[in-house]
Amino acid sequence: MKVLILGSGVVGVTSAYYLARQGHEVTVVDRQPSPALETSYGNAGQVSFGFSSPWAAPGIPQKAVKWMFQEHAPLKIQPKMDPTMARFMMQMLGNCNPERYAVNKERMVRVAEHSRACINALREETGIRYEDRQRGLLQLFRSEAQVEAVGKDMKVLEQCGVRHRLLGGDELAAVEPALARVPGKFVGGLHLPDDQTGDCYLFANRLADHCRERLGVEFRFNVEIQRLKRSAGRIESVVTNVGELTADAYVVCLGSYSPFLVKDMDIRLPIYPVKGYSLTVPVTDDGGAPQSTVMDESFKVAISRFDDRIRVGGTAELASYNLDLLERRRATISMVVSDIFPEGGDVAKAEFWTGLRPMTPDSTPIIGATRVDNLWLNTGHGTLGWTMSCGSGQLLADLMSGRGPAIDPSGLDVSRYAA
Numbered sequence: 226m227k228v229l230i231l232g233s234g235v236v237g238v239t240s241a242y243y244l245a246r247q248g249h250e251v252t253v254v255d256r257q258p259s260p261a262l263e264t265s266y267g268n269a270g271q272v273s274f275g276f277s278s279p280w281a282a283p284g285i286p287q288k289a290v291k292w293m294f295q296e297h298a299p300l301k302i303q304p305k306m307d308p309t310m311a312r313f314m315m316q317m318l319g320n321c322n323p324e325r326y327a328v329n330k331e332r333m334v335r336v337a338e339h340s341r342a343c344i345n346a347l348r349e350e351t352g353i354r355y356e357d358r359q360r361g362l363l364q365l366f367r368s369e370a371q372v373e374a375v376g377k378d379m380k381v382l383e384q385c386g387v388r389h390r391l392l393g394g395d396e397l398a399a400v401e402p403a404l405a406r407v408p409g410k411f412v413g414g415l416h417l418p419d420d421q422t423g424d425c426y427l428f429a430n431r432l433a434d435h436c437r438e439r440l441g442v443e444f445r446f447n448v449e450i451q452r453l454k455r456s457a458g459r460i461e462s463v464v465t466n467v468g469e470l471t472a473d474a475y476v477v478c479l480g481s482y483s484p485f486l487v488k489d490m491d492i493r494l495p496i497y498p499v500k501g502y503s504l505t506v507p508v509t510d511d512g513g514a515p516q517s518t519v520m521d522e523s524f525k526v527a528i529s530r531f532d533d534r535i536r537v538g539g540t541a542e543l544a545s546y547n548l549d550l551l552e553r554r555r556a557t558i559s560m561v562v563s564d565i566f567p568e569g570g571d572v573a574k575a576e577f578w579t580g581l582r583p584m585t586p587d588s589t590p591i592i593g594a595t596r597v598d599n600l601w602l603n604t605g606h607g608t609l610g611w612t613m614s615c616g617s618g619q620l621l622a623d624l625m626s627g628r629g630p631a632i633d634p635s636g637l638d639v640s641r642y643a644a
């Protein structure tokens with residue numbers, strides 16, 4: 226089957242890899258000059274299967290009100306609200322109860338745990354490296370209240386069979402030695418030893434090279450996708466600035482821009498662009514830098530180690546598709562990394578970046594068929610798209626090939642929003 230993948234972020238590239246491996250003739254198109262130049266470029270680098278949790282959770286609405294008055298808050302909402310943002314916030318609120326949280330969490334963990342198996346096999350098969358490390362994630366707590374609150378997350382981790390260990394403040398440096406230089410800052414931490422770290426941009430580019438060289442995937446860049454053309458209930462072609470492109474099947478992997486393309490097909494995707502920021506800091510002292518990923522629970526900032534760089538990512542800002550680099554957001558993530566790893570890197574020389582998380586109100590990606598025969602979706606990966614990309618791509622390939630899927634796909638396709 227000839228498959229056209231729309232979008233070459235990490236989700237488009239992993240989809241191409243798994244579809245090509247199953248024998249399909251795959252082409253990927255993107256408006257950028259190379260893969261992963263939008264949201265997949267500068268994310269926080271955590272490949273955190275065990276950390277997959279919906280943002281919409283019980284207690285979040287109350288916390289959100291408090292965050293509105295904090296300088297370094299994890300959530301920022303622009304004062305001018307548009308109808309799409311208002312609808313998204315209402316849908317998020319509808320998911321902030323224990324029942325929805327449990328359903329959404331199970332779906333996320335299902336995809337994330339499959340991703341763990343898939344990315345490990347992918348590394349083995351392709352031999353690609355992306356400044357990756359397999360040394361776990363450490364969630365850091367600044368207060369006893371945070372330690373108490375993690376109890377319910379640990380119950381879910383137990384149910385899902387995810388290895389984890391609650392550490393006291395004096396045990397943290399055994400996992401991240403640089404924390405010995407800031408004694409007393411944290412009262413404890415949750416260690417997830419099987420999580421991973423890596424540069425998503427490098428991963429997507431090296432996997433794209435592998436797809437091109439070994440699997441015959443064609444990549445077409447600098448192509449602006451404009452609209453879909455439908456005839457007799459099927460997609461006939463994709464209209465672009467370089468003409469119409471045709472295939473037997475089409476996969477939408479356009480991240481935050483996916484809703485625009487499919488709305489003419491009467492498919493409403495509740496994906497909202499949740500803006501985040503990152504800093505990429507050159508390492509100046511290996512002993513003062515993190516060795517893997519740490520997550521500061523107070524500020525919801527993740528800090529990951531690449532070879533000679535530290536990636537710091539965080540902040541959820543609701544500001545539509547605006548990509549301005551705001552200095553006050555830089556101040557927050559810069560403050561957090563300097564507070565935890567004061568001697569690790571040179572924040573003055575950091576690269577500042579922003580990207581739009583393609584967020585669904587239930588935090589779960591949208592993977593599967595649509596009511597249009599040959600139109601498929603693999604999008605809406607929100608906060609953990611790098612983590613979930615391999616599992617999503619593999620599942621999509623199974624579904625498109627008509628194979629028995631490797632994991633249960635129920636509740637993952639777009640029809641869940643119709644219910």
Ligand SMILES: Cc1cc2nc3c(=O)[nH]c(=O)nc-3n(C[C@H](O)[C@H](O)[C@H](O)COP(=O)(O)OP(=O)(O)OC[C@H]3O[C@@H](n4cnc5c(N)ncnc54)[C@H](O)[C@@H]3O)c2cc1C
Pocket residue numbers: 231232233234235236237254255256257260261262263264265266267268269270271272273448449450451478479480481482499500501502503527538539579580581582583604605606607608609610611612613
């Ligand atoms: C600050 C921040 C930190 C994050 N940290 C993590 C993390 O630590 N771990 C993790 O797992 N996830 C993280 N994420 C989330 C993760 O980065 C995303 O979920 C993921 O990159 C989404 O990938 P994607 O391929 O769906 O979207 P994208 O990477 O945005 O790809 C979409 C592609 O579609 C193309 N496109 C869009 N419209 C058109 C058009 N009209 N014509 C042609 N091409 C088009 C774009 O050029 C782009 O290449 C983070 C995100 C942010 C913003």
